[in-house]
Amino acid sequence: MTNVIDGNAVADGIRADLEDCVDTLDNAGVTPGLATVLVGDDPASETYVSMKQRDCEEVGMNGIHVELDGDAAPDELYDTIDDLNDDSSVHGYLVQDPVPDQIDYREVIRRIDPAKDVDGFHPENVGRLVAGDARFKPCTPHGVQKLLDAADVDPEGKDVTIVGRSRIVGKPLANLLMQKTDGGNATVTVCHSRTQDLAEKTRRADIVVAAVGAPELVDGSMLSEGTTVIDVGVNRVDADTDEQRSSSSQNSSSSDDTEKGYELVGDVEFDSAKEKASAITPVPGGVGPMTRAMLLYNTVKAASQQEDVDVSLP
């Protein structure tokens, strides 16, 4: 039987543990503060930041949301960043990616105070991660490690193939999985758009992580029996019609999707991959909720560091 790893349940457990940390901080007179900054009106980004704000409320953190117009000048965003850097009630913040073309996201990241960079994207934090001394593990890679742990899959000694070399997922995840620590010690292959014979690299892996943003790129024919499959992609595609849906996957659209006009699919073709996998994450309900849970984790860690209050992080 394939283990379909329930990301919502694992994230719920982490949030429950973080509530204890929030209580500890509260007893010391500290409310962890997380700010989200959204530039423009990308619908998926709007969904993610509102979920992040709702998560804050649920665990008793202070959520602050700042929205700028899609045509905002870079200086307007830099002023917002300066204000958040100076605001002691904000322990962590992020600028939702992507940003509109007139803004250089790398420059944005460089301006964020590294101590408040709960995404872990600032060059200082990237350097610390690579050096094996992470201040904040980036949320999605950290979430993937926690999901593997929850599914009792130890990467030690395993061949891991990561499909995708993004700054947010592929690169930091490769670094974390190869480190000489618990949750690491894997042999990691990173594939990308110029990789030749991708299927050969995925077939030889014990663990495949698909993080490329290409709907259903990885299917069962590209996997060996017993592989653990982690699907990071959250892609919005046109909703199936009723006729298509009646003959399609158990992990696909509902009538809600038809109303919204899109459905969410991963980078993995779920049904055929599930036939081969020993464990697999679904989309939605796999890695996405973990990304959000680990953002709360980093915010609690930031508050604990800045306010000098010890907490026992999960």
Ligand SMILES: Nc1nc2c(c(=O)[nH]1)N[C@@H](CN(C=O)c1ccc(C(=O)N[C@@H](CCC(=O)O)C(=O)O)cc1)CN2
């Ligand atoms: N500043 C950042 N920008 C972006 C990040 C990031 O970590 N920091 N990651 C992605 C998007 N992302 C986080 O912001 C994200 C993606 C998906 C989910 C999620 O909960 N997905 C749900 C489905 C949600 C839906 O209904 O659409 C799921 O998979 O079950 C949360 C966060 C890019 N930008």
